[in-house]
Amino acid sequence: MRAQTLVGFDSAWTDNPRAPGAICAVRLEDGTAPVFYAPRLVRFSEALAFVDEAAVDYTLIALDQPTIVPNATSMRPVERVAASVISWIGGGVQPANRGKIGMFCNDSPIWPFLAALSAIEDPIVARTATSGRYLMEVFPALALASLDPSFFTRMGAPKYNPAVRRRFRPDDWRQVCAAAARSFDGWGVADAAAWCRAAGELPAPRKADQDRLDAMLCLAVAMHWRIEPAERSIMLGDTVSGYMVAPASADVRSRLIAAAGRTGVPYA
Template structure:
């Protein structure tokens, strides 16, 4: 599809709005001649991210915001159905899914920053419509940990998920940090994003990455998920859940993982807008 100019904005929001612990934003742009470039990730609060998005919308016909935070949370307690499905794979590879519910003050209560952000953003939250669009502002929810398992088969095995959060000193491994960066390098190079190797070289050279560095890295992953959703064949991505109870968008280069399929069937959760049948999707 010829969309002309478009921008993907990856936003690792950090879920709360603490001045000393902001999230990060990264932009991937497509020019009229379909060349892809990126704007280096930068730390950003919700308000700063909103300003960045508004400025970007003035430069392009189509803008897709890919945010690493639950955007639809109707449940008062426990987990959303989509969290249970994603968690079936994430726990198997050695990670975890933070429960999203309205009882989490500062994250999803009525006064949480995510709702003010969405209200001010005024974006269309319809992932499938975003794929068909040539103009407008759209929002999708993404999850970097789930995306990495779909982009790099080495991460998608029992307890093989990357431990690249520097805050978790007991589990953080610099080799895993490098593996995530190489995954970004490979994916970005295949997408022909200009000079993505430069960013990967700089980020990979950090001897002691900080949480802020990981936030920037995750914002790049968010942007790449959005780019993949918008431009790759539909069968190479999955939408788990729905627009009423919550959803996630993630790459699945080799198809939807069996654990996702089995858990979705067990819980009656939609994948790609359809009920999972006994024989498959």
């Protein structure tokens, strides 16, 4: 395997200096130990510099923010499909549309970031490519339904955002960290797994800690897409109306495909 860098970026959607996103990465190459870039808080310009620094022959960035938003109002078709799982397990899907000032309007920071990143947005090609810089949209909340089967139950979504104190559950925080750690252990990325376990031991996690954890979940989705058999992930939607990539257990895949069929949304 030639050198490849997989990046997880939780952008926080806006460029608020008081509420930055978080980014992390793993560099993989045959014959050498994985190189783990622990999650750090970043704004968009800092994220771009991080990618430029970590990039190698092949680089895949998994971004937790909609990247294709042609609709002026409401939500994208892919979000309706994702909601078939997220709503059932007790979570929510934030609609992406151009009316969201500061997030998806013409002056939002995501657009110059994507232009400067200059990445190919084709997840299917990115899965097997050996060179180039690729980008794909991911959704950690949807990923968790497959990374830990106990989350894929009616109202089983983990409440692990410490900023929402009345709903935050410390046990859920620890369970999400453990699920991420298991994934990285399975791929032999010991440093990333150790980071997740350490995060799970935080006595009072803060919002910034969750941002870092979500970046790790984005990274886990990238690794899942790149390393695991194709049937264990799914791409919902397309690069015209919007899409998402996520791990997909057999049960999650079945529900998503049924919803995609009802709404006419393609999947792969």
